[in-house]
Amino acid sequence: MSAVDVWLVDLAVSADQLDLCAQVLDRSERERGNRFLRLEDRARFVASHAALRLILAEARACSPSEIRLTANAAGKPNLAAPAGSAQAFNLSHSGTRALIGLGDSADIGVDIELIRPIPDAVRIARTHFAPDEAASLAKLPPHAVEPTFFGLWTRKEAVVKALGTGLSLPLNRFSVTLPPAAPRLLGNSAGWTLAAIEAGPGYAATVAVRAADIAFRHHRLSPDWPDRLGEKRANRACGPAKARL
Numbered sequence: 001m002s003a004v005d006v007w008l009v010d011l012a013v014s015a016d017q018l019d020l021c022a023q024v025l026d027r028s029e030r031e032r033g034n035r036f037l038r039l040e041d042r043a044r045f046v047a048s049h050a051a052l053r054l055i056l057a058e059a060r061a062c063s064p065s066e067i068r069l070t071a072n073a074a075g076k077p078n079l080a081a082p083a084g085s086a087q088a089f090n091l092s093h094s095g096t097r098a099l100i101g102l103g104d105s106a107d108i109g110v111d112i113e114l115i116r117p118i119p120d121a122v123r124i125a126r127t128h129f130a131p132d133e134a135a136s137l138a139k140l141p142p143h144a145v146e147p148t149f150f151g152l153w154t155r156k157e158a159v160v161k162a163l164g165t166g167l168s169l170p171l172n173r174f175s176v177t178l179p180p181a182a183p184r185l186l187g188n189s190a191g192w193t194l195a196a197i198e199a200g201p202g203y204a205a206t207v208a209v210r211a212a213d214i215a216f217r218h219h220r221l222s223p224d225w226p227d228r229l230g231e232k233r234a235n236r237a238c239g240p241a242k243a244r245l
């Protein structure tokens with residue numbers, strides 16, 4: 001059975017730690033980060049990209065700034081350097097959390113969402129989700145609609161992120177199970193493994209892998225994780241150090 005590592009990351013970092021995060025990004029990430037108008041959006045972007053680099057650097061035994069990323073036509077990032085065995089990964093960020101999935105060759109998609117007020121959830125589901133999903137959501141008592149909507153959303157988005165299409169694949173083309181049922185693709189589900197991730201109160205999160213029988217290993221970066229970015233840069237080619245994360 002293959003395994004996928006799923007990392008939950010706390011993005012509420014100090015100003016000094018955010019500076020450390022910004023230092024390991026490449027020029028295009030820094031430029032994207034600087035385009036955010038709201039400071040909290042910039043901080044979420046910068047910290048989540050630094051955390052992704054830290055985790056990829058641990059997997060590749062290099063420093064975070066040595067990671068080189070490219071993207072497919074729909075924007076899904078993949079690892080360009082350092083070279084080595086296949087490395088699948090995916091990143092999602094919302095509120096003050098990031099979720100990162102890391103595996104070998106099977107396509108991975110992750111999605112985390114801060115559950116927030118969404119008064120027109122049923123209308124959005126009727127427009128964008130599959131008819132069976134929208135009908136099930138419409139039958140729920142009002143207090144269950146928002147958490148279920150976001151749970152459903154993360155399941156569907158994790159699938160399109162694993163495929164690499166993102167939202168260019170309409171979300172009404174396929175159905176998934178509704179929370180609190182275990183996450184599963186309906187219909188042509190062979191060859192997929194989905195899992196709900198416990199991401200803390202007020203968050204919904206899912207990981208989807210385009211392979212059967214995947215085991216998930218759950219991790220959380222320690223709260224001082226940005227401080228490790230500085231140590232990594234001083235300590236190049238430091239070798240496997242998963243336990244220290």
Ligand SMILES: CC(C)(COP(=O)(O)OP(=O)(O)OC[C@H]1O[C@@H](n2cnc3c(N)ncnc32)[C@H](O)[C@@H]1OP(=O)(O)O)[C@@H](O)C(=O)NCCC(=O)NCCS
Nearest residue numbers: 074075076077091092093111112160161164165166167168
């Ligand atoms: C990519 C997309 C799925 C991201 O969803 P989101 O909930 O906004 O953001 P998340 O935090 O979950 O994921 C963002 C990360 O996914 C990754 N990503 C980007 N494109 C991706 C793709 N096609 N497939 C998988 N992952 C992708 C990136 O790491 C990205 O991080 P970044 O934006 O900080 O660089 C979605 O925005 C999308 O498909 N966009 C392109 C098409 C579009 O904008 N359509 C809008 C009209 S429907």
